[in-house]
Amino acid sequence: MAFATGSGKGKPMADINVTPLVDVMLVLLIIFIVxxxxxxxxxxxxxxxRVINPPPQLREPPPPIDLRIDASGQVNWNNSPVATTELQAKMENEVQRDPTNQPELRIDANPDAQYDVMAKVLAAAKNARMQKIGFVQQQ
Known part of the structure; x- marks a missing residue:
């Protein structure tokens, strides 16, 4: 109904009906507000x-822990097999040796390894309060 007759003169009126445009804009406004x-x-x-003056490194950091997860889900701690249930206790022992100078935990996971094993390893590291965790990918 864009064209309507005028006041009896017989000329069409060419005004745009903006009511649907206003309705759409109000709906969009309500959606954005919500x-x-x-x-x-x-x-x-x-x-x-950021630390401007870092404290001097007086002590040599301990050797890193290489943790490898193979495709079958077996976890190796420095090339020796270990059960996932024993990981947290081993990590806690490493942290308790010197909490301020912890070893770095280097996790090498096979791309075909299951996520469940990786989640258990990361949960054990978090619960043992390990601070230096790195991910490596050996070719």
Whole structure:
């Protein structure tokens, strides 16, 4: 109904009907008002802080721990097999030797390894409070 007759003169009136446009814009406004608070929830991330004068490194860091996970799910601690149930105890022993100078845990996972084994290894490292965890990929 964009064209309507005028006030009896017989000329068509060419005004645009903006009612549907206003309706669509109001619906979009309501959608943005409802979804905007969802985006504003903060996600807590612990980022490393910049240190201007780092303390001198007086002690030699301990040798790293090489943890290898093969495709069958077997975990090797420095080339010796270990059960996933014993990992946390071994990691806690390493941390308790010197909590301020922990060894680096280097995890080498086979691309075909199951995620469940990797999740157990990472959970054990977190529960043992290991701070230096690295991922390596050997060719």
């Amino acid at each position: 979804t905007a608070p969802i985006v504003t929830y903060p996600i807590e991330v612990d980022l490393p802080q």
